[in-house]
Amino acid sequence: MEATAFEDYTIGSTRESFGRTITEADLVAHAGHTGDFFPHHVDEEFARSTPFGGRIAHGTLVLSVGIGLLAREINPLSFSYGYERLRFVRPVMIGDTIRTRATIMGKQDDPKRMDHGRIIERCEIVNQRNEVVLVADHIRMVQRRTPAGGSQPGAAQSRIDQLS
Amino acid sequence: MEATAFEDYTIGSTRESFGRTITEADLVAHAGHTGDFFPHHVDEEFARSTPFGGRIAHGTLVLSVGIGLLAREINPLSFSYGYERLRFVRPVMIGDTIRTRATIMGKQDDPKRMDHGRIIERCEIVNQRNEVVLVADHIRMVQRRTPAGGSQPGAAQSRIDQLS
Amino acid sequence: MEATAFEDYTIGSTRESFGRTITEADLVAHAGHTGDFFPHHVDEEFARSTPFGGRIAHGTLVLSVGIGLLAREINPLSFSYGYERLRFVRPVMIGDTIRTRATIMGKQDDPKRMDHGRIIERCEIVNQRNEVVLVADHIRMVQRRTPAGGSQPGAAQSRIDQLS
Amino acid sequence: MEATAFEDYTIGSTRESFGRTITEADLVAHAGHTGDFFPHHVDEEFARSTPFGGRIAHGTLVLSVGIGLLAREINPLSFSYGYERLRFVRPVMIGDTIRTRATIMGKQDDPKRMDHGRIIERCEIVNQRNEVVLVADHIRMVQRRTPAGGSQPGAAQSRIDQLS
Amino acid sequence: MEATAFEDYTIGSTRESFGRTITEADLVAHAGHTGDFFPHHVDEEFARSTPFGGRIAHGTLVLSVGIGLLAREINPLSFSYGYERLRFVRPVMIGDTIRTRATIMGKQDDPKRMDHGRIIERCEIVNQRNEVVLVADHIRMVQRRTPAGGSQPGAAQSRIDQLS
Amino acid sequence: MEATAFEDYTIGSTRESFGRTITEADLVAHAGHTGDFFPHHVDEEFARSTPFGGRIAHGTLVLSVGIGLLAREINPLSFSYGYERLRFVRPVMIGDTIRTRATIMGKQDDPKRMDHGRIIERCEIVNQRNEVVLVADHIRMVQRRTPAGGSQPGAAQSRIDQLS
Numbered sequence: 006m007e008a009t010a011f012e013d014y015t016i017g018s019t020r021e022s023f024g025r026t027i028t029e030a031d032l033v034a035h036a037g038h039t040g041d042f043f044p045h046h047v048d049e050e051f052a053r054s055t056p057f058g059g060r061i062a063h064g065t066l067v068l069s070v071g072i073g074l075l076a077r078e079i080n081p082l083s084f085s086y087g088y089e090r091l092r093f094v095r096p097v098m099i100g101d102t103i104r105t106r107a108t109i110m111g112k113q114d115d116p117k118r119m120d121h122g123r124i125i126e127r128c129e130i131v132n133q134r135n136e137v138v139l140v141a142d143h144i145r146m147v148q149r150r151t152p153a154g155g156s157q158p159g160a161a162q163s164r165i166d167q168l169s
Numbered sequence: 170m171e172a173t174a175f176e177d178y179t180i181g182s183t184r185e186s187f188g189r190t191i192t193e194a195d196l197v198a199h200a201g202h203t204g205d206f207f208p209h210h211v212d213e214e215f216a217r218s219t220p221f222g223g224r225i226a227h228g229t230l231v232l233s234v235g236i237g238l239l240a241r242e243i244n245p246l247s248f249s250y251g252y253e254r255l256r257f258v259r260p261v262m263i264g265d266t267i268r269t270r271a272t273i274m275g276k277q278d279d280p281k282r283m284d285h286g287r288i289i290e291r292c293e294i295v296n297q298r299n300e301v302v303l304v305a306d307h308i309r310m311v312q313r314r315t316p317a318g319g320s321q322p323g324a325a326q327s328r329i330d331q332l333s
Numbered sequence: 334m335e336a337t338a339f340e341d342y343t344i345g346s347t348r349e350s351f352g353r354t355i356t357e358a359d360l361v362a363h364a365g366h367t368g369d370f371f372p373h374h375v376d377e378e379f380a381r382s383t384p385f386g387g388r389i390a391h392g393t394l395v396l397s398v399g400i401g402l403l404a405r406e407i408n409p410l411s412f413s414y415g416y417e418r419l420r421f422v423r424p425v426m427i428g429d430t431i432r433t434r435a436t437i438m439g440k441q442d443d444p445k446r447m448d449h450g451r452i453i454e455r456c457e458i459v460n461q462r463n464e465v466v467l468v469a470d471h472i473r474m475v476q477r478r479t480p481a482g483g484s485q486p487g488a489a490q491s492r493i494d495q496l497s
Numbered sequence: 498m499e500a501t502a503f504e505d506y507t508i509g510s511t512r513e514s515f516g517r518t519i520t521e522a523d524l525v526a527h528a529g530h531t532g533d534f535f536p537h538h539v540d541e542e543f544a545r546s547t548p549f550g551g552r553i554a555h556g557t558l559v560l561s562v563g564i565g566l567l568a569r570e571i572n573p574l575s576f577s578y579g580y581e582r583l584r585f586v587r588p589v590m591i592g593d594t595i596r597t598r599a600t601i602m603g604k605q606d607d608p609k610r611m612d613h614g615r616i617i618e619r620c621e622i623v624n625q626r627n628e629v630v631l632v633a634d635h636i637r638m639v640q641r642r643t644p645a646g647g648s649q650p651g652a653a654q655s656r657i658d659q660l661s
Numbered sequence: 662m663e664a665t666a667f668e669d670y671t672i673g674s675t676r677e678s679f680g681r682t683i684t685e686a687d688l689v690a691h692a693g694h695t696g697d698f699f700p701h702h703v704d705e706e707f708a709r710s711t712p713f714g715g716r717i718a719h720g721t722l723v724l725s726v727g728i729g730l731l732a733r734e735i736n737p738l739s740f741s742y743g744y745e746r747l748r749f750v751r752p753v754m755i756g757d758t759i760r761t762r763a764t765i766m767g768k769q770d771d772p773k774r775m776d777h778g779r780i781i782e783r784c785e786i787v788n789q790r791n792e793v794v795l796v797a798d799h800i801r802m803v804q805r806r807t808p809a810g811g812s813q814p815g816a817a818q819s820r821i822d823q824l825s
Numbered sequence: 826m827e828a829t830a831f832e833d834y835t836i837g838s839t840r841e842s843f844g845r846t847i848t849e850a851d852l853v854a855h856a857g858h859t860g861d862f863f864p865h866h867v868d869e870e871f872a873r874s875t876p877f878g879g880r881i882a883h884g885t886l887v888l889s890v891g892i893g894l895l896a897r898e899i900n901p902l903s904f905s906y907g908y909e910r911l912r913f914v915r916p917v918m919i920g921d922t923i924r925t926r927a928t929i930m931g932k933q934d935d936p937k938r939m940d941h942g943r944i945i946e947r948c949e950i951v952n953q954r955n956e957v958v959l960v961a962d963h964i965r966m967v968q969r970r971t972p973a974g975g976s977q978p979g980a981a982q983s984r985i986d987q988l989s
Contacts, residue, residue: 012365013289015535021706023698023699023700023708024700025204025700025703025704025706026703026704026706026716027706028358028359028685028689029356029358029685029686030356030357030358030684030685030686030689031202031359031689033356033358033359033686034198034200034202034358034529034689034693035233036529036532037362037526037528037529037530037532038195038198038199038202038233038234038237039233039234039236039240040189040234040238040240040528040532040534041236041237041238041240042240042351042402042532043240043243043351044243044351044352044353046355047353047354048351048354048430049354049428049430050352050354050430050461051351051352051430057274059890060354064249065229065232065233065236065237065755066233068229068231068232068233069199069202069203069227069230069233070202070203070204071781072205072229073202073203073204073205073229074201074204074698075204076204076205076206076207077897079207079208085228085257085741086256086257086258087254087255087256088252088255088305089253089255090251090253091251091252091253091255092250093249093250098181100705102704102705102706102707107274111911117262122676122819128343133706138514141252148208151360180890187534187535187536187540187543188536188540188542188543188611189534189536189539189540190539190541190542190552191542192521192522192525192850193519193521193522193848193849193850193852194520194522194525194526194848194849195525197848197850197851197854198529198693198850200693200696201690201692201693201694201696201854202401202693204692204693204696204698205847206696206843206894206945207843208843208844208845211845211846212843212844212845212846212922213846213920214844214846214922214953215843215844215922220559224846238534243351264541266540266541266542266543297542323402353532356686357684357685357686358684358685358689359530359686361686361687361690362526362530362686362857363530363561364857364860365690365854365856365857365858365860366523366526366527366530366561366562366565366857367561367562367564367565367568368517368562368565368566368856368857368860368862369564369565369568370568370679370681370730370860371551371568371571371679372571372679372680372681375681376679376680376681376682376684376758377682377756377758378680378682378758378789379679379680379758388682391561392565393557393560393561393565394561394576395618396557396560396561397527397530397531397555397557397558397560397561398530398531398532400531400533400557401530401531401532401533401557404531404532404533404534404535407535407536409558413556413585414584414585415582415583415584415585416580416583416633417581417582417583418579418581419579419580419581419583420578420579421577421578421579431755514866515735515862515863515871516864516868516869516870516871517862517864517867518867518868518869518870518880520849520850520853521849521850522848522849522850522853522854523853525850526853526857569733571679594868594869594870594871613873623866625870666956678929681860687858690854690858691858694851694854694858694890694893694894695889695890695893695896696845696890696893696894696896696897697892697893698896699896699899700899706848720905721885721888721889721892721893722889724885724886724888724889725855725858725859725883725886725888726858726859726860728859728861728885729858729859729860729861729885730860730864731840732859732861732862735863735864741913742912742913743906743911743912744911744961745828745909745910745911746907746909746933747907747908747909747911748906748907749906749907752895775894787900797840797908
């Protein structure tokens with residue numbers, strides 16, 4: 006558990022997870038966990054007749070497992086605030102192996118919390134052919150070493166740095 | 170499996186799921202499903218020392234189960250495209266009971282697919298005190314009965330109806 | 334949750350579930366859930382040497398999942414009383430896809446509860462070749478709008494309507 | 498794996514399983530396994546408002562686990578044929594401990610298989626107060642050492658021994 | 662539950678379990694149970710590039726399931742004390758079928774408990790080719806009918822019988 | 826995935842895991858995973874009558890989860906060879922929180938593999954009162970940067986460094 010303050014995040018820095026093969030057991034588990042037994046996920050006969058040609062993983066499965074793959078290092082100063090621009094780009098089929106690349110895309114002051122800042126971390130979940138299957142901007146709220154706008158009151162709230 | 174075309178969605182219409190109690194077993198299952206064993210979710214001793222006073226559900230657990238609660242009716246003409254403005258508003262503790270309210274907030278033409286349109290369905294996951302714990306705009310791509318902009322070419326792409 | 338009173342059930346009416354593929358993960362889960370690790374279910378080497386030529390699903394797995402497939406609509410006026418003539422007709426192998434057809438076969442007064450009646454719902458679980466793998470008569474106790482035999486005391490108890 | 502032929506079953510003989518506490522985790526697992534997320538089983542708020550005062554186990558859970566409790570000894574000459582008179586007698590609540598008593602109630606010739614006979618084994622699943630929660634007559638098809646009616650053709654089919 | 666006292670164990674006596682096929686679902690379950698998602702166990706792409714050519718079961722999976730296979734008979738006078746010489750001899754791949762052979766190798770007085778003795782039970786977990794995949798000496802503490810060294814004080818502690 | 830060669834392990838160095846609360850769901854999962862449904866683990870009524878006063882975790886559960894807690898960093902040069910002196914020191918009850926401390930206790934040449942060495946890592950699994958519940962010496966085989974005994978043939982095999 007290594008503490009990283011808001012100030013220490015660098016725009017453009019990246020991390021990448023290990024891989025994990027999405028199995029039939031994962032689909033059964035996710036259907037049972039969520040109660041979503043739609044035939045696209047659990048009926049092989051039906052699924053074969055769709056354009057995908059087989060059962061596809063639930064969108065929430067790909068998100069949950071893909072984000073979970075990053076959960077190796079804990080930053081005690083950070084908590085998850087939400088997501089923007091989450092898109093299910095390609096289907097994940099049984100047997101596909103996914104891993105997650107995360108890039109710090111932007112840093113923003115938080116309008117309400119002077120002692121925190123927002124980190125925008127783009128998460129790209131890719132398959133074994135390096136094709137993006139899910140993309141989302143994860144907004145993480147991270148504690149600052151020193152409150153925003155200490156010496157220059159008012160200025161802090163409007164400061165936004167972004168990777169273009 | 171009742172087919173509902175894009176044209177038949179009404180802005181402002183709502184649906185609400187049954188309730189489901191989030192159990193310790195759900196947290197253990199989600200940790201094991203995703204590999205996220207952060208102490209906030211699985212270490213009661215640590216969790217008691219946090220401002221929440223106990224283990225909290227993973228954000229992806231609340232999303233997955235909350236969205237899954239809506240998975241009772243299938244619209245074969247619809248598929249999930251993504252999410253916007255997903256926010257973890259309040260923690261979900263072991264023993265909380267959640268249910269999901271969904272409201273059609275907007276309808277949009279899709280820039281690339283003339284035979285589909287986008288439905289913006291706001292999903293509010295609430296707890297037993299009717300407090301919102303998670304909110305997200307679910308973007309669903311739904312097939313049209315008749316392609317957009319047939320008689321008035323060009324016009325279709327820019328049409329956006331929205332619940333203000 | 335739509336309430337359907339005893340009087341509103343029609344003999345001969347039917348409903349049919351979605352399909353679900355029975356996976357190796359389902360067999361492992363059911364063995365672990367019930368503690369039944371008989372080699373017919375979990376030892377592929379042994380199972381190959383049997384007339385079935387492979388691992389077969391537990392009878393209680395087929396029943397539990399098959400009946401579960403019908404659990405999409407809830408009738409709050411109904412509860413499960415029991416089963417008659419439950420038969421394991423054919424084995425279900427890993428990879429088979431089952432779905433459930435239910436037909437109202439009979440309606441009976443209940444000897445003890447004047448405000449309820451018994452619905453006999455025949456459940457046929459079939460595989461992807463439309464072969465029946467399990468059949469059972471589900472007895473459901475359903476509330477009446479008006480108690481049985483109100484105007485004609487004594488008559489109610491003996492009334493039985495049945496699909497021949 | 499000890500082989501017991503049809504002839505060696507004695508009417509009136511009994512066996513009793515160990516006990517097993519039905520946990521919240523079991524209900525979550527069974528809901529996920531079967532897709533039956535009815536609020537009686539998974540919504541504590543709703544369940545508290547019912548006459549039972551809390552979440553109750555699925556009928557198929559009690560049957561599956563209760564019968565599974567007997568799965569310690571395997572008779573390779575026996576297979577499960579079906580059930581009669583299966584009744585859900587009392588609810589099983591989270592925290593109840595069940596065990597299963599089985600009594601050989603009858604032996605019958607099988608009309609189609611001369612080399613097998615039917616064993617009727619009454620299964621009573623009881624709770625920690627020794628109250629019956631589920632009862633069912635399990636019909637097991639068991640191989641004979643010598644085919645039925647060998648010396649007295651015709652007689653075998655009609656022979657039925659029963660515990661009154 | 663048959664009670665077997667320390668005195669009744671015979672050096673050289675053996676027992677053997679049923680078989681169980683280790684499935685992809687078992688690996689997913691064990692990863693989720695333990696939090697060990699190392700790519701050797703859950704990333705098929707990575708695993709194919711290793712000398713094993715595929716995903717291998719966790720060592721603790723093989724031990725847990727292999728020892729669990731022996732858990733059919735309970736001796737209420739015995740409890741598990743620990744293991745010696747536990748070795749992971751060969752990898753277990755998805756689809757391998759394991760079973761466990763146990764041999765009483767030795768009996769020892771316990772230095773602290775006069776009313777118990779130690780049973781050394783060698784557990785060999787073998788695959789479908791009868792190759793040992795894991796071996797371990799299970800030390801079980803078993804109650805005696807009569808305390809050790811009653812008539813000959815001092816002698817008991819040093820008595821060790823062993824299968825050479 | 827950071828590679829650490831045999832030469833870079835330092836006797837006396839330690840690492841410590843996060844904590845994890847052992848839940849009722851974990852016991853149910855482990856019973857189902859292994860098939861060990863002994864009443865000490867799954868029958869609360871029985872367990873209350875034992876000296877422990879409640880259900881205790883399986884020994885293999887404590888080992889699997891405790892060792893799994895260390896599975897955050899992967900050393901691609903290391904694989905698990907086995908365990909010595911594994912002892913179940915204290916029971917783990919539902920609700921206990923465990924974490925694992927590991928100390929490099931010794932380094933040994935391997936008699937057969939000149940390019941590997943053995944690391945003896947003592948694993949102490951402790952509960953929330955810092956009491957040891959399980960201790961074991963994990964033997965890990967780790968690749969060397971340079972094969973043992975290159976310049977002084979014969980000497981390498983007998984070199985053993987140990988923390989006394």
